Amino acid sequence: xxxxxxxxxxxxxxxxxxxxxxxxxxxxxxxxxxxxxxxxxxxxxxxxxxxxxxxxxxxxxxxxxxxxxxxxxxxxxxxxxxxxxxxxxxxxxxxxxxxxxxxxxxxxxxxxxxxxxxxxxxxxxxxxxxxxxxxxxxxxxxxxxxxxxxxxxxxxxxxxxxxxxxxxxxxxxxxxxxxxxxxxxxxxxxxxxxxxxxxxxxxxxxxxxxxxxxxxxxxxxxxxxxxxxxxxxxxxxxxxxxxxxxxxxxxxxxxxxxxxxxxxxxxxxxxxxxxxxxxxxxxxxxxxxxxxxxxxxxxxxxxxxxxxxxxxxxxxxxxxxxxxxxxxxxxxxxxxxxxxxxxxxxxxxxxxxxxxxxxxxxxxxxxxxxxxxxxxxxxxxxxxxxxxxxxxxxxxxxxxxxxxxxxxxxxxxxxxxxxxxxxxxxxxxxxxxxxxxxxxxxxxxxxxxxxxxxxxxxxxxx
Amino acid sequence: xxxxxxxxxxxxxxxxxxxxxxxxxxxxxxxxxxxxxxxxxxxxxxxxxxxxxxxxxxxxxxxxxxxxxxxxxxxxxxxxxxxxxxxxxxxxxxxxxxxxxxxxxxxxxxxxxxxxxxxxxxxxxxxxxxxxxxxxxxxxxxxxxxxxxxxxxxxxxxxxxxxxxxxxxxxxxxxxxxxxxxxxxxxxxxxxxxxxxxxxxxxxxxxxxxxxxxxxxxxxxxxxxxxxxxxxxxxxxxxxxxxxxxxxxxxxxxxxxxxxxxxxxxxxxxxxxxxxxxxxxxxxxxxxxxxx
Numbered sequence: 144x145x146x147x148x149x150x151x152x153x154x155x156x157x158x159x160x161x162x163x164x165x166x167x168x169x170x171x172x173x174x175x176x177x178x179x180x181x182x183x184x185x186x187x188x189x190x191x192x193x194x195x196x197x198x199x200x201x202x203x204x205x206x207x208x209x210x211x212x213x214x215x216x217x218x219x220x221x222x223x224x225x226x227x228x229x230x231x232x233x234x235x236x237x238x239x240x241x242x243x244x245x246x247x248x249x250x251x252x253x254x255x256x257x258x259x260x261x262x263x264x265x266x267x268x269x270x271x272x273x274x275x276x277x278x279x280x281x282x283x284x285x286x287x288x289x290x291x292x293x294x295x296x297x298x299x300x301x302x303x304x305x306x307x308x309x310x311x312x313x314x315x316x317x318x319x320x321x322x323x324x325x326x327x328x329x330x331x332x333x334x335x336x337x338x339x340x341x342x343x344x345x346x347x348x349x350x351x352x353x354x355x356x357x358x359x360x361x362x363x364x365x366x367x368x369x370x371x372x373x374x375x376x377x378x379x380x381x382x383x384x385x386x387x388x389x390x391x392x393x394x395x396x397x398x399x400x401x402x403x404x405x406x407x408x409x410x411x412x413x414x415x416x417x418x419x420x421x422x423x424x425x426x427x428x429x430x431x432x433x434x435x436x437x438x439x440x441x442x443x444x445x446x447x448x449x450x451x452x453x454x455x456x457x458x459x460x461x462x463x464x465x466x467x468x469x470x471x472x473x474x475x476x477x478x479x480x481x482x483x484x485x486x487x488x489x490x491x492x493x494x495x496x497x498x499x500x501x502x503x504x505x506x507x508x509x510x511x512x513x514x515x516x517x518x519x520x521x522x523x524x525x526x527x528x529x530x531x532x533x534x535x536x537x538x539x540x541x542x543x544x545x546x547x548x549x550x551x552x553x554x555x556x557x558x559x560x561x562x563x564x565x566x567x568x569x570x571x572x573x574x575x576x577x578x579x580x581x582x583x584x585x586x587x588x589x590x591x592x593x594x595x596x597x598x599x600x601x602x603x604x605x
Numbered sequence: 606x607x608x609x610x611x612x613x614x615x616x617x618x619x620x621x622x623x624x625x626x627x628x629x630x631x632x633x634x635x636x637x638x639x640x641x642x643x644x645x646x647x648x649x650x651x652x653x654x655x656x657x658x659x660x661x662x663x664x665x666x667x668x669x670x671x672x673x674x675x676x677x678x679x680x681x682x683x684x685x686x687x688x689x690x691x692x693x694x695x696x697x698x699x700x701x702x703x704x705x706x707x708x709x710x711x712x713x714x715x716x717x718x719x720x721x722x723x724x725x726x727x728x729x730x731x732x733x734x735x736x737x738x739x740x741x742x743x744x745x746x747x748x749x750x751x752x753x754x755x756x757x758x759x760x761x762x763x764x765x766x767x768x769x770x771x772x773x774x775x776x777x778x779x780x781x782x783x784x785x786x787x788x789x790x791x792x793x794x795x796x797x798x799x800x801x802x803x804x805x806x807x808x809x810x811x812x813x814x815x816x817x818x819x820x821x822x823x824x825x826x827x828x829x830x831x832x833x834x835x836x837x838x839x840x841x842x843x844x845x846x847x848x849x850x851x852x853x854x855x856x857x858x859x860x861x862x863x864x865x866x867x868x869x870x871x872x873x874x875x876x877x878x879x880x881x882x883x884x885x886x887x888x889x890x891x892x893x894x895x896x897x
Contacts (some may be wrong), residue, residue: 225861232646232864253863254645340746353756353845402751403732410734414824419733530635545863548842557847590665597660597868 153579183214185238186482189223190465192294192431193242196495197486204485211478213240221245230470231260239473242296245464245541246548250375252287253545260474261292261468266289268294273484281505283540284547285466288374288603293466297428298505300534301360301460304425307445307523308314309333309345309418317447319468326422326450327393327400333421334400343399349423350396351403352562353557356462360424362386362554363539364460365452369550370542373603376550376595379588381581383554386452388576393559396571412437424449426462427531431501434521445523446530459534461541503531505557510535542585553587609831612769640870657871667872670855673760677851678828680764681771686817686824688772691777694805708780710875715774723837723881725764730838731756759848765836770829775820782816818891825883829876832857852876 152158161235183205188194194217205212216238218226224247230237231251241261268274268291274282281295303326303473310317313333320326327347335345350357362369367383370376393401399451404420405411414420416439425433425446433440448458467487469479486492493504494514503515515528544550557580564579595601640657642650661667669815692711714722729736732751741748754762757875787807810817832853835843843850843858853873860869 199837211660228646228861228864233648250862254649258645258649342749353753355842403753408730408731410731414733552842559846597643598649598863598865599643600649 146289152276158434167173167541181214181216184240184473184478186213186215186240186242186479187218187223187226187238188215189218189220189244190242191217191464192496192500194242196492196499197391200489200492201482204482208478211475213478213482216504220247227251227260229599230472234472237470237472239439239470239475240467240479241470242465243293243469246468248285248293248466249543249545249547251292251545252543255602256288256290256463259287259290259292260471261355262471262473263290263292264294264480265289265291266471267581273488276331276488276506276508276536278505278507278538280461280538280540281464282577284464284543285468286543287545293468294487295466295505296465296487296539297463297502298531299428299461299463299502300451300531300538301424301426301462302430302530302534303449304423304430304444304446304522305422306418306420306443308443309421310445317445319445320450320458320498321454323389323450323452330421331400345418346402346420347400347422348393349406349420350390352558353555354403355551356406358387358390358426358554358558359551360460360462361390363541364449364457366457366539369547370544374542374544374545374546374601376546376588376591379581379584381577384577384580384584385573387554387558387561387580387584388573390558391565391576391580392571392573395562395565398571407432407436416440419578424462424504426459427502428463428500429497430527441521442523444521444532446525446527448534457537457539459537461538463512464541465491497528501527501531503528503535505535545601546591548595550591553591554584557583557587579584608815625648636870636873639867640874642867644865644867646864650867653867656834657868658875660868661871661875665856666847666850667827667852667875670850670852673847673849674829674831674851676760677763677767677831678825680760681767681824681828682821684764685768686775686820688768689775690779692772692776693783696780697783698777705896708777711773711776713773714770717770719770719833720837722766722770723834726762726769727838730762756845756848759835759839759844763831763838763849765829766834766838767831771798771824778816778820779813782813786812812890814894818887821891822884822887826880829853829880829883851877 151163155163170401186197186201188197194215197215201213201215202226203484223241223243226235226237226248227241227243227247229235248261271296278298282291285291285293285295306315310333315332317331320329330347333345334343334347336342337344340521350361352358362378362383365382365386367378367386368380369378387425390401392398394403402420404414404423406423412433415423416437429445433444449460451458463597467474467483468484473479486505490509490512492508493509493512496502496504497514501519504510510532515532516526517528518524519527541547542550559581561576561582565576570576570579639650641652641654643657644650695701696707696711701707728734730738732738732753734752737754738748738750738752741752742750752758790808790812791804794808799807819878830853831851835849835851835854836857839849843854853876856869856872856876859872860866
């Protein structure tokens with residue numbers, strides 16, 4: 144041993160020798176670590192609650208189908224996206240069945256419709272009567288040029304969560320609220336400056352010029368359009384400009400009533416718990432994640448339909464979404480499709496997902512299930528499932544253009560510019576801001592059209 | 606008299622030349638060809654000639670990314686390097702006790718990677734609860750605790766984060782240069798009646814100029830390649846209004862998220878041209894300075 148050490152010492156310094164020893168030791172340890180071999184036709188998912196929920200159903204499937212067993216792998220969403228795109232664009236090996244959220248799915252639609260890496264499910268959905276079973280707006284994000292490439296996992300309607308403890312303590316009756324104007328008028332007494340520094344320490348609603356999620360949810364709720372039937376951007380319209388102008392009056396100026404509180408950050412959870420903000424737009428999945436991430440809010444929140452933009456208007460919106468799709472390169476397309484239905488149409492899965500994540504199923508026939516009516520102590524004993532289901536048929540349809548994210552970015556840029564304009568010119572009324580909002584959106588739309596015009600492969604449906 | 610061709614050196618060079626050709630020359634040539642194509646992944650390509658370059662010239666996103674990158678590079682140049690030089694001057698004072706400890710403390714941040722720095726600084730810049738806003742609000746009550754560093758002042762936030770990481774790293778170069786400044790020259794200047802500022806201006810600066818040139822070039826090239834810091838602090842979207850979009854980030858988005866490898870190659874080539882130009886200008890400036 145000493146001889147070996149001496150010989151090595153002739154070529155390597157003590158430091159290099161230590162590094163070499165560490166490298167050998169760690170490499171050996173890693174090589175000896177047991178690896179978990181996934182057996183069966185590969186299914187990739189990126190959401191841990193989904194991964195957990197699918198285990199018992201997969202077990203049943205694998206017992207019933209010994210010749211077409213599936214093996215599930217949990218990947219980070221970024222890893223799944225990279226590997227999916229590598230598979231679709233350059234033929235790298237990928238799973239037969241993939242569960243992806245809409246932000247990832249839309250990236251598969253950038254090329255010609257016949258080059259989309261997912262199997263076109265349109266004919267199967269209609270032939271098997273599944274299309275009619277599912278809440279129709281849920282298909283929108285996974286539809287490109289009229290063809291459907293995924294089975295939707297969810298609906299994701301949105302309600303307004305408010306600090307019921309503070310609202311009720313102030314004697315405010317939320318049943319008076321029908322529109323956004325009602326909301327801010329009725330809740331106004333809750334705006335407070337506790338420390339007397341001239342800055343409010345409690346706001347009425349979560350919104351900010353950089354919050355694309357909130358701005359888009361509100362535009363969708365109002366019926367604002369983003370892309371036309373040919374997937375060309377058309378978000379520059381008076382309706383969207385009006386929404387942008389209205390939101391700007393809420394977030395800046397003398398009548399400011401909103402603050403941007405993070406939906407998932409530790410700071411955001413703490414601020415929400417401390418009562419910095421009263422109301423927040425909450426899709427069903429967010430309600431579920433708050434239960435886990437911010438249990439201190441239990442019993443302090445209640446849900447209500449979103450105030451409408453006009454009397455009698457839509458009381459919900461939509462945010463997020465996941466689909467399951469079959470890779471075109473799969474050698475087991477039929478089996479993959481059968482498993483997709485086995486999972487997504489299952490009443491047991493619907494119950495498991497609702498109980499663990501508060502996500503409601505898009506399968507309309509399952510909406511009568513009793514578990515959706517159970518009182519939820521986190522939200523003051525309200526039947527949360529039923530409240531979301533009541534709004535589900537009314538969720539607005541969404542664009543499926545692969546440039547939807549780019550459009551959101553452009554709209555947010557316009558919102559930021561509009562706020563700067565408002566602060567600079569001291570314009571804090573909707574009528575005064577509307578022309579500038581229209582100009583900014585028109586400019587943004589031209590920019591996006593130019594960007595899209597570069598894509599020679601985004602051809603219309605044959 | 607003709608020289609006999611000697612095969613032996615070429616045999617020794619062959620492994621390197623082979624690897625260089627496969628992993629450097631071929632990808633470079635291929636990316637040059639790609640820059641004249643529009644692609645949807647590597648499988649679908651269409652020849653577009655110089656259209657990508659023409660488009661780039663009028664592409665607002667590319668110019669936004671360039672503007673952001675230049676802001677960051679200027680921040681590195683005019684904030685990071687003077688701070689690094691200041692620290693080096695401080696640690697070069699023999700009277701200072703615990704110099705070795707300070708050297709370690711200032712240099713240590715550069716041992717962690719940029720992703721770590723990004724993860725560390727993201728919560729520091731938070732509104733209301735972020736350390737920076739809390740400190741500033743406690744020091745100056747007029748400071749708005751909702752000051753949105755990573756929204757409205759993204760590049761400032763990135764410059765601060767990079768300053769923490771790289772000031773100590775560049776300090777080491779300056780320190781090495783300062784320790785090589787001729788003691789005789791300094792003493793001679795002092796005897797001639799030169800004050801501290803005059804000694805610094807007329808003795809120290811000219812002596813450390815070659816190292817300063819090297820550090821400047823390194824910082825500029827590093828700044829133009831900024832990616833991880835912005836990407837991890839702001840995510841795929843590059844922040845509101847693309848305030849944190851850098852050239853490399855735009856290249857990444859274009860090539861790997863939209864599959865347009867052709868346009869991404871165009872951006873890559875333009876970036877390479879920018880870097881070559883910067884290196885050329887920097888060399889000229891410093892060479893002229895040395896000659897003077």
